[in-house]
Amino acid sequence: MFDLIIRNANLPDGRLGVDVGVKGGKIAAIEMALAATAGEEIDATGRLLSPPFCDPHFHMDATLSLGLPRMNVSGTLLEGIALWGELRPMLTKEALVARALRYCDLAVSQGLLAIRSHVDTSDPRLVTAEALLEVKEKVAPYIDLQLVAFPQDGYFRAADGEASLNRALDMGIGIVGGIPHFERTMEDGTRSVEVLCRIAADRGLPVDMHCDETDDPMSRHIETLAAQTVRFGLQGRVAGSHLTSMHSMDNYYVSKLIPLMAEAEINVIPNPLINIMLQGRHDTYPKRRGMTRVRELMAAGLNVSFGHDCVMDPWYSMGSGDMLEVAHMAIHVTQMGGIEDKRKIFDAITVNAAKTMGLEGYGLDVGCKADLVLMQAADVSEALRLKPNRLCVVKDGKVIARTAPRISELLLDGRPASIDIGLDYIPQTSAP
Numbered sequence: 001m002f003d004l005i006i007r008n009a010n011l012p013d014g015r016l017g018v019d020v021g022v023k024g025g026k027i028a029a030i031e032m033a034l035a036a037t038a039g040e041e042i043d044a045t046g047r048l049l050s051p052p053f054c055d056p057h058f059h060m061d062a063t064l065s066l067g068l069p070r071m072n073v074s075g076t077l078l079e080g081i082a083l084w085g086e087l088r089p090m091l092t093k094e095a096l097v098a099r100a101l102r103y104c105d106l107a108v109s110q111g112l113l114a115i116r117s118h119v120d121t122s123d124p125r126l127v128t129a130e131a132l133l134e135v136k137e138k139v140a141p142y143i144d145l146q147l148v149a150f151p152q153d154g155y156f157r158a159a160d161g162e163a164s165l166n167r168a169l170d171m172g173i174g175i176v177g178g179i180p181h182f183e184r185t186m187e188d189g190t191r192s193v194e195v196l197c198r199i200a201a202d203r204g205l206p207v208d209m210h211c212d213e214t215d216d217p218m219s220r221h222i223e224t225l226a227a228q229t230v231r232f233g234l235q236g237r238v239a240g241s242h243l244t245s246m247h248s249m250d251n252y253y254v255s256k257l258i259p260l261m262a263e264a265e266i267n268v269i270p271n272p273l274i275n276i277m278l279q280g281r282h283d284t285y286p287k288r289r290g291m292t293r294v295r296e297l298m299a300a301g302l303n304v305s306f307g308h309d310c311v312m313d314p315w316y317s318m319g320s321g322d323m324l325e326v327a328h329m330a331i332h333v334t335q336m337g338g339i340e341d342k343r344k345i346f347d348a349i350t351v352n353a354a355k356t357m358g359l360e361g362y363g364l365d366v367g368c369k370a371d372l373v374l375m376q377a378a379d380v381s382e383a384l385r386l387k388p389n390r391l392c393v394v395k396d397g398k399v400i401a402r403t404a405p406r407i408s409e410l411l412l413d414g415r416p417a418s419i420d421i422g423l424d425y426i427p428q429t430s431a432p
């Protein structure tokens with residue numbers, strides 16, 4: 001007797017028509033035609049069942065603030081940072097908590113059950129940290145929320161940057177952030193990487209830095225981050241977010257850099273929606289894409305996961321909490337459209353992101369947590385193509401969100417009465 005059985009599901013690894021049995025909040029069986037009963041059964045015939053989406057890079061203190069106190073007129077990164085600076089003194093804990101909880105509602109509806117959010121520590125009031133720590137506790141039953149102390153205005157550049165970041169860590173924020181390319185000089189940036197890695201090593205915390213989010217081919221803080229990671233023995237516990245400068249770097253230099261990053265086991269977190277939107281702004285034509293070297297980094301064995309970064313905030317007016325939208329953009333900007341490529345891109349918003357975040361019990365194996373998403377799509381390729389409805393989101397073995405399938409009624413003579421976007425347009429190469 002199981003608590004829940006999801007029947008006849010297609011899995012991300014290509015297995016078709018499999019039953020998944022859940023008991024005590026864990027996956028207890030994965031087999032064909034599971035001969036058992038359950039308190040609840042869900043028919044998943046022809047649909048993809050996946051572990052939940054994970055977003056390893058987000059800004060939950062800024063999300064849903066679009067329009068406050070005004071819109072970003074130029075749409076640039078720098079005006080976004082300036083605009084956030086205008087909004088920051090007006091932020092209240094109550095409003096921050098309310099917006100973050102609303103975002104988490106949206107995330108759950110999209111099957112996004114783990115989020116790593118940076119928390120701006122530049123304002124010494126630290127209402128952002130207070131608010132997000134409260135949200136982390138509130139959403140713990142349904143979202144694994146990790147928080148990064150992020151010195152948005154620069155660790156050394158902001159007047160209280162050093163003290164505020166360290167106080168946020170004292171308050172319980174569990175990951176050390178940084179923004180070396182935004183410090184006053186390249187030297188200050190280099191020094192900030194060293195100091196922040198030392199703080200992480202002393203406190204036993206992971207590191208996740210906004211690193212080289214620029215089109216400058218000479219912005220090389222990722223090299224320093226890799227070196228300091230090895231120096232402090234932080235291998236596998238450090239993430240380099242964005243790394244857009246790698247797009248513009250000299251190929252010879254990159255041929256040395258990537259092995260250094262591999263040695264340090266850096267987790268690479270590009271943010272495709274934001275990178276394609278904000279980078280290359282000083283170019284006329286040809287215009288750079290500003291996407292780091294995803295294919296090459298994956299080929300070198302680095303763990304690459306994609307972040308959503310922003311949803312309706314000073315930097316990005318779009319976004320919907322849907323990691324498949326992020327992956328959809330990634331496929332285009334990385335030009336990774338092959339079958340195996342798509343599988344790797346899907347991994348980057350699921351298993352790779354879970355690895356970046358160090359999530360325990362994540363995955364689709366017996367013994368893993370029963371955290372699952374059922375989609376209105378036949379397989380991984382179709383999910384990436386369609387960004388389909390999340391029919392059912394399961395957390396610890398319980399259904400916590402449902403969305404009806406998208407079925408369009410057609411009123412055309414001699415044509416079908418309806419179409420199911422997830423089942424009626426499957427290519428020959430996909431699942432039957």
Ligand SMILES: [Zn+2]
Pocket residue numbers: 057058059118210309
């Ligand atoms: Zn960011």
